[in-house]
Amino acid sequence: MLQLLQSPSPNRLLRNFLLNSRSKPLHNRTATTVSMANLSSDAPSRGSITHIIFDMDGLLLDTEGFYTEVQQKILARYDKTFDWSLKAKMMGMKAIEAARVFVNETGISDSLSAEDFLVEREDMLRSMFPNTEAMQGASRLIRHLHAKGVPFGLATGSHKRHFELKTQRHGELFKLMHHIVLGDDPEVKKGKPSPDIFLAAAKRFEEHPVDPQRILVFEDAPSGVLAAKNAGMNVIMVPDPRLDSSYLGDADQVLSSLMDFNPKEWGLPPFEDSES
Ligand SMILES: O=P(O)(O)OC[C@H](O)CO
Numbered sequence: 001m002l003q004l005l006q007s008p009s010p011n012r013l014l015r016n017f018l019l020n021s022r023s024k025p026l027h028n029r030t031a032t033t034v035s036m037a038n039l040s041s042d043a044p045s046r047g048s049i050t051h052i053i054f055d056m057d058g059l060l061l062d063t064e065g066f067y068t069e070v071q072q073k074i075l076a077r078y079d080k081t082f083d084w085s086l087k088a089k090m091m092g093m094k095a096i097e098a099a100r101v102f103v104n105e106t107g108i109s110d111s112l113s114a115e116d117f118l119v120e121r122e123d124m125l126r127s128m129f130p131n132t133e134a135m136q137g138a139s140r141l142i143r144h145l146h147a148k149g150v151p152f153g154l155a156t157g158s159h160k161r162h163f164e165l166k167t168q169r170h171g172e173l174f175k176l177m178h179h180i181v182l183g184d185d186p187e188v189k190k191g192k193p194s195p196d197i198f199l200a201a202a203k204r205f206e207e208h209p210v211d212p213q214r215i216l217v218f219e220d221a222p223s224g225v226l227a228a229k230n231a232g233m234n235v236i237m238v239p240d241p242r243l244d245s246s247y248l249g250d251a252d253q254v255l256s257s258l259m260d261f262n263p264k265e266w267g268l269p270p271f272e273d274s275e276s
């Protein structure tokens with residue numbers, strides 16, 4: 001299924017599915033069958049999480065649209081359109097890895113190298129990133145975890161220069177992270193879907209080594225979900241509704257918004273502003 005990015009209307013079937021499923025998981029591959037008689041109302045049904053790792057772009061910060069806009073502009077010069085099947089392959093990757101996918105998959109690599117593509121999009125991105133907004137529910141969740149003393153860190157494919165621009169207006173939020181691992185960190189040899197970045201982030205918690213089964217990752221990108229699973233961790237996916245549903249199957253849980261996260265299901269302290 002190809003969904004043109006130029007069309008503002010998302011995949012209707014998926015969107016209806018997401019909307020109809022608000023406040024409940026869309027998918028749960030790891031859920032075990034539990035007798036209701038044995039399940040107390042306080043028992044976590046998905047695992048006992050002690051540590052959390054957040055993705056950034058498209059999950060905490062609403063930056064993916066900037067990449068889309070710029071890539072559409074560049075491809076238009078070659079009379080081509082940027083669609084969600086290509087977007088799905090690029091999101092979450094390190095810049096140079098995503099750039100290689102872009103020029104190769106669109107067949108423009110003879111005219112534009114991956115390196116030149118990065119140079120060309122840089123000025124546009126630099127002017128957009130300082131306007132970055134937070135995703136719905138991001139601030140609520142981060143402040144909740146911080147208040148309850150749950151350790152959490154960040155693992156983003158973004159490199160330092162872009163990270164600083166994107167977080168310019170969100171310093172108060174990002175300073176609550178125990179640690180931040182960026183895509184150009186020396187320990188991150190390969191970008192997502194390699195587990196490198198999540199393994200590096202796991203090592204930097206004070207309590208390390210942390211059992212990966214006790215770590216919950218929040219991701220929006222197919223490559224990020226795979227990276228977390230490759231690291232042996234639990235992962236909640238909060239995808240853009242235009243992402244093809246075939247990418248949702250690898251996550252342990254799929255939510256339509258961070259607002260729908262139920263900490264108690266994962267053995268974490270409930271929000272004070274709700275029963276969950
Ligand atoms: O989704 P993130 O935070 O890993 O960022 C990756 C790229 O910079 C954007 O897709």
Ligand SMILES: [Mg+2]
Nearest residue numbers: 055057058220
């Ligand atoms: Mg992301």
